[in-house]
Amino acid sequence: xxxxxxxxxxxxxxxxxxxxxGGAQQQDGPGGEQVSGPVxxxxxxxxxxxxxxxxxxxxxxNPEVNVTVGTSGTGGGFQKFCNGExxxxxxxxxxxxxxxxxxxxxxxAFQELQVANDALTVVVNPANTWAxxxxxxxxxxxxxxxxxxxxxxxxDPSFPAEPLQLFGAGADSGTFDYFTDEIVGEEGAxxxxxxxxxxxxxxxxxxxxxxxxxxxxxxxxxxxxxxxLKALQVDGGNGCVAPSAQTVQDASYTPLGRPLFIYASDAxxxxxxxVSFLEFYLQRNDExxxxxxxxxxxxxQKQDSTAKLDQLRQQAGG
Amino acid sequence: MTATDTARxxxxxALTPDRRRRDVASTVFVSVLWxxxxxxxxxxxYVLITIVVSGVSRLDANLITQAPSTIRPATAGVQPAIVxxxxxxxxxxxxxxxxxxxxxxxxxxYADPRRWFNRAIELNVQNLAAVPSIIFGILVLAFVVRAPxxxxxxxxxxxxxxxxxxxxxxIIATRESLRAxxxxxxxxxxxxxxxxxxxxxxxxxxxxxxxxxxxxxLALSRAVGEAAPLILVGATTFITFTxxxxxxRYTVMPVQIFNFALQSRExxxxxxxxxxxxxxxxxxxxxGTAIVLRNRFARRW
Numbered sequence: 001x002x003x004x005x006x007x008x009x010x011x012x013x014x015x016x017x018x019x020x021x022g023g024a025q026q027q028d029g030p031g032g033e034q035v036s037g038p039v040x041x042x043x044x045x046x047x048x049x050x051x052x053x054x055x056x057x058x059x060x061x062n063p064e065v066n067v068t069v070g071t072s073g074t075g076g077g078f079q080k081f082c083n084g085e086x087x088x089x090x091x092x093x094x095x096x097x098x099x100x101x102x103x104x105x106x107x108x109a110f111q112e113l114q115v116a117n118d119a120l121t122v123v124v125n126p127a128n129t130w131a132x133x134x135x136x137x138x139x140x141x142x143x144x145x146x147x148x149x150x151x152x153x154x155x156d157p158s159f160p161a162e163p164l165q166l167f168g169a170g171a172d173s174g175t176f177d178y179f180t181d182e183i184v185g186e187e188g189a190x191x192x193x194x195x196x197x198x199x200x201x202x203x204x205x206x207x208x209x210x211x212x213x214x215x216x217x218x219x220x221x222x223x224x225x226x227x228x229l230k231a232l233q234v235d236g237g238n239g240c241v242a243p244s245a246q247t248v249q250d251a252s253y254t255p256l257g258r259p260l261f262i263y264a265s266d267a268x269x270x271x272x273x274x275v276s277f278l279e280f281y282l283q284r285n286d287e288x289x290x291x292x293x294x295x296x297x298x299x300x301q302k303q304d305s306t307a308k309l310d311q312l313r314q315q316a317g318g
Numbered sequence: 319m320t321a322t323d324t325a326r327x328x329x330x331x332a333l334t335p336d337r338r339r340r341d342v343a344s345t346v347f348v349s350v351l352w353x354x355x356x357x358x359x360x361x362x363x364y365v366l367i368t369i370v371v372s373g374v375s376r377l378d379a380n381l382i383t384q385a386p387s388t389i390r391p392a393t394a395g396v397q398p399a400i401v402x403x404x405x406x407x408x409x410x411x412x413x414x415x416x417x418x419x420x421x422x423x424x425x426x427x428y429a430d431p432r433r434w435f436n437r438a439i440e441l442n443v444q445n446l447a448a449v450p451s452i453i454f455g456i457l458v459l460a461f462v463v464r465a466p467x468x469x470x471x472x473x474x475x476x477x478x479x480x481x482x483x484x485x486x487x488x489i490i491a492t493r494e495s496l497r498a499x500x501x502x503x504x505x506x507x508x509x510x511x512x513x514x515x516x517x518x519x520x521x522x523x524x525x526x527x528x529x530x531x532x533x534x535x536l537a538l539s540r541a542v543g544e545a546a547p548l549i550l551v552g553a554t555t556f557i558t559f560t561x562x563x564x565x566x567r568y569t570v571m572p573v574q575i576f577n578f579a580l581q582s583r584e585x586x587x588x589x590x591x592x593x594x595x596x597x598x599x600x601x602x603x604x605x606g607t608a609i610v611l612r613n614r615f616a617r618r619w
Contacts (some may be wrong), residue, residue, distance in 0.1 A: 054617050056389055
């Protein structure tokens, strides 16, 4: 029986051997070439691939810095950010007033830095031959909280009486907030009888699977699934415009062309590795955006972000 | 393990007409049981085959040696998540097993069930076993990750969340195993002058090891598969370094898989399935160990 106890101990021990080890983190002085330590990022899952690509390229050159990226969602990210738990927050919409107040209450000064563009793309099944362009009013008629639209011909009499199946972002995501704000006119206002998912790949599958489906998500998910999906043009008042890198950059794809942000705090900027990472993020932005397959910023947008970072650094005393 | 042994089915006898009619009923019943089993098994096989077919192209050395990558998904791996899972679940075992086994010994061998507080503890343990895992995540976020303990989103916080999650299961499994030790062993030990402590340590615990080990490993394999509470207490989804201690940032396999499934690029699809397959292999290894331990050390009285 002694053997039995020994075996039990052995099992527990073998699983836990890995647990040993130290977690020391040293930091070099500011201005030093080799920075080290953690950079904590959390927030939007839409922006996550971009920040992860930035982290990957950055760590290739600064192996002593440990960048981690979480995906709590834009709102969840801001909660941690305004609680001082993260250095940088990914956001697919601007910070809300309540979140701003929470940051202020905790004495956290921050700047919003645009890091890329995105075209929120409205997609339908390729079998949908009738719709090529929808106006914002038509999209609103589909998505408004009191919408009675059940068939495509209720959107436009020239469309067939095909049942409309809606797929969209889950209510916790910044994408949902942005879409409802721009299309319905009120952030968070949406009909509830649609198939929500926090995972855009599920929306891709849903739209691919039913001829009458319509959904929306970030441009990269359309780009990756072009064979199975059809992107609609959107008429924001100045004619039909198809989503593309160019129409987002020249601001003609309105209102669904959107900026993607990261938020940096003064507390985060007190750490040299965070400063170094943010500089890298903006200076090498084109490379990062290309690696992550996002829509690049215009020169003006880059300048604005760099200026804002400088401003925050001065605020932070660095 | 206790009562089932006595409830064996009686062997078939010569068929009288009445028995034959009953036999038809039992044949039908058995067929229904088989059909149920088949449905369950088919689903399982379908899932397993889908995973293997979709993930086989990425079952390579990169999967276990490389860190995740957004830039080169075709050669990315889950090495930090493997280490993270072993670290977090290992520490979970260190916390939950001693606490759980000790609590079970107290409740089973020492606690007076007539005392109200012992009954209250017992009821609570039963209830806690059914609490959704996310609740433990919220609890740990509020008290461990943030003030008062303020550990931050580190591996130890994750381990504490999982330890709380599996503690009730460990307690219940251990109590069952202790209860399965025949009364004569207890009485005999005490009768020859052993103290209560000696009886527990030298007789009851060794005899209960197979049950305790099985229950504990099954509880730990539940911990291996958990994602929800860990996302809440801060397992990150993108991490390229190997966690190097209790206070290191970390991720675990289920959280990593969750993140892979969110990615837009096609190359992530086989990677996701390959990672799922790896997680299944880890779980099978744990469950296999449980079965081996039970068979090897089980004894009959």
